[in-house]
Amino acid sequence: MRISNPLLPSVSEGVQVDELALDTEALTITARTTAARAACPQCGRWSARVHSSYWRTLKDLPWQDRSVMWRVKVRRFRCSHCPGRIFAEPVPGLARARAQRSDRLAEAQTDIGMALGGEAGARLSRRLAMPVSGDTVLRLIRRCKSARCSSPRVVGIDDWAWR
Numbered sequence: 228m229r230i231s232n233p234l235l236p237s238v239s240e241g242v243q244v245d246e247l248a249l250d251t252e253a254l255t256i257t258a259r260t261t262a263a264r265a266a267c268p269q270c271g272r273w274s275a276r277v278h279s280s281y282w283r284t285l286k287d288l289p290w291q292d293r294s295v296m297w298r299v300k301v302r303r304f305r306c307s308h309c310p311g312r313i314f315a316e317p318v319p320g321l322a323r324a325r326a327q328r329s330d331r332l333a334e335a336q337t338d339i340g341m342a343l344g345g346e347a348g349a350r351l352s353r354r355l356a357m358p359v360s361g362d363t364v365l366r367l368i369r370r371c372k373s374a375r376c377s378s379p380r381v382v383g384i385d386d387w388a389w390r
């Protein structure tokens with residue numbers, strides 16, 4: 228079933244949602260990319276030569292207290308200019324290459340981790356239907372710090388006392 232994107236305002240152009248499956252714990256969104264071509268990450272030139280496709284799985288922000296999982300059919304393209312180069316297309320508006328979670332989920336879990344730390348952040352995140360491990364929360368914080376994200380927005384009195 229083709230589901231129109233106007234009903235799903237956070238879905239970017241270039242992503243077609245085909246199915247929504249809801250159970251008591253999770254919403255699974257099945258989708259595919261629709262761009263006719265993709266830019267080679269090595270040379271930057273466009274390619275429309277589809278090599279193959281595969282299913283990519285991505286966690287996203289929760290909906291109605293349920294965790295959200297995307298199953299996106301993504302294509303690999305062959306570059307006409309770089310010998311032997313095959314690359315996967317990005318999922319526009321959703322996630323960076325090789326990420327296991329959407330950019331918006333990573334941002335939310337990073338913010339929670341910045342406020343609470345790894346284990347407490349993971350506990351709150353699970354409570355909010357965004358299951359994650361404490362180690363992953365710490366990894367997200369480290370990645371954010373190396374990318375020079377903004378400083379923690381909330382500094383509690385306990386954090387102040389420890390410094």
Ligand SMILES: [Zn+2]
Pocket residue numbers: 267268269270271272306307308309312
């Ligand atoms: Zn290339």
